[in-house]
Amino acid sequence: MKVLVFVVALMAVALADEECDTLTRLKVKAQWIEAYSHGAARHAFAQAIWRAMFKLSPDSLDLFKRVHASKEADHPEFIAHANRVLAGLDISISLLDQPEALKAELEHLQDQHKERHIPDEYYENFGKALLHVLPAQLGRCWDKEAWSHCYDFIVHGIRGH
Amino acid sequence: MLRVLVLLGLAAVMVNGDQYCCSAEDRHIVQDQWDHIWTDTESSQVRVTLGREILLALAKEYAEVNDLFKDVDIAHPEGGKFSAHALRIINAIDFNINLLDDPEALDAALDHLADQHKVRTGVKKVHFQKIGEILNNVLIHVLDNYNALAWKACFKGILGKISSKLQA
Numbered sequence: 001m002k003v004l005v006f007v008v009a010l011m012a013v014a015l016a017d018e019e020c021d022t023l024t025r026l027k028v029k030a031q032w033i034e035a036y037s038h039g040a041a042r043h044a045f046a047q048a049i050w051r052a053m054f055k056l057s058p059d060s061l062d063l064f065k066r067v068h069a070s071k072e073a074d075h076p077e078f079i080a081h082a083n084r085v086l087a088g089l090d091i092s093i094s095l096l097d098q099p100e101a102l103k104a105e106l107e108h109l110q111d112q113h114k115e116r117h118i119p120d121e122y123y124e125n126f127g128k129a130l131l132h133v134l135p136a137q138l139g140r141c142w143d144k145e146a147w148s149h150c151y152d153f154i155v156h157g158i159r160g161h
Numbered sequence: 162m163l164r165v166l167v168l169l170g171l172a173a174v175m176v177n178g179d180q181y182c183c184s185a186e187d188r189h190i191v192q193d194q195w196d197h198i199w200t201d202t203e204s205s206q207v208r209v210t211l212g213r214e215i216l217l218a219l220a221k222e223y224a225e226v227n228d229l230f231k232d233v234d235i236a237h238p239e240g241g242k243f244s245a246h247a248l249r250i251i252n253a254i255d256f257n258i259n260l261l262d263d264p265e266a267l268d269a270a271l272d273h274l275a276d277q278h279k280v281r282t283g284v285k286k287v288h289f290q291k292i293g294e295i296l297n298n299v300l301i302h303v304l305d306n307y308n309a310l311a312w313k314a315c316f317k318g319i320l321g322k323i324s325s326k327l328q329a
Binding site: 080 | 260
């Protein structure tokens with residue numbers, strides 16, 4: 001029995017992707033549910049992330065012209081878009097512990113982003129924006145390193161490199 | 162002047178006409194009840210299962226739906242591809258419920274979903290009507306205090322708009 005537990009534990013370690021390992025994923029999942037919340041709070045959360053993003057990368061506003069992006073991120077079309085993006089992130093994070101489905105979702109997101117030629121810098125800055133707003137939602141109970149590793153893992157899947 | 166006011170008032174009633182079908186109270190009921198499904202850490206398993214059940218129930222009723230979901234591997238509903246898609250559908254529902262308080266943003270979101278479905282040849286309005294019925298049946302089973310009237314009132318508008326650009 002002990003041997004079996006040990007072997008399973010070893011396998012879990014081997015399967016983990018670098019630093020976004022099994023336990024880190026569970027932590028991120030739990031913290032995300034708290035931060036993502038619902039209704040008006042989710043609204044504010046989404047808006048805060050995008051405002052931070054546009055502050056870090058003002059040029060990226062151009063990419064979102066079609067959905068009426070602005071520094072204030074307050075146009076109804078953009079609010080819908082901002083929420084769509086977070087919903088995609090929500091799916092990825094929710095599936096962190098279901099590897100097969102996660103792989104399918106990341107491939108799907110990769111297809112959606114392929115044509116858009118998004119510079120690395122935007123992905124990095126979106127991560128920075130996210131990691132900047134999360135502690136405001138979660139207070140002390142958040143783990144920056146865990147988030148940083150799992151965000152990188154997800155972005156890696158979306159970018160395909 | 163009075164006539165203009167009366168006309169404006171009438172116009173306002175007409176513009177807001179469909180909102181009475183999903184009142185503020187209805188929206189709050191729907192949002193509160195949906196939260197019960199959502200907030201548990203392991204809710205992603207529940208969500209995937211719900212989405213899977215809804216799509217499979219639809220395919221059972223309309224055989225042609227199996228073809229529409231071929232790319233997401235509906236033949237293997239437990240597999241990764243279909244599981245991810247099931248979660249995508251449920252997240253769209255979640256997303257719409259959470260935008261109920263912001264009619265303009267909700268409208269933009271539904272319009273986007275309508276566009277995404279318009280290009281999928283073979284998707285029909287009756288499919289969405291059926292999804293409404295299925296959702297109703299599923300939620301009765303998973304929610305303790307399921308309020309069918311509020312849900313139907315709000316989802317009639319949501320599903321109606323998503324399917325509004327379909328030909329058939």
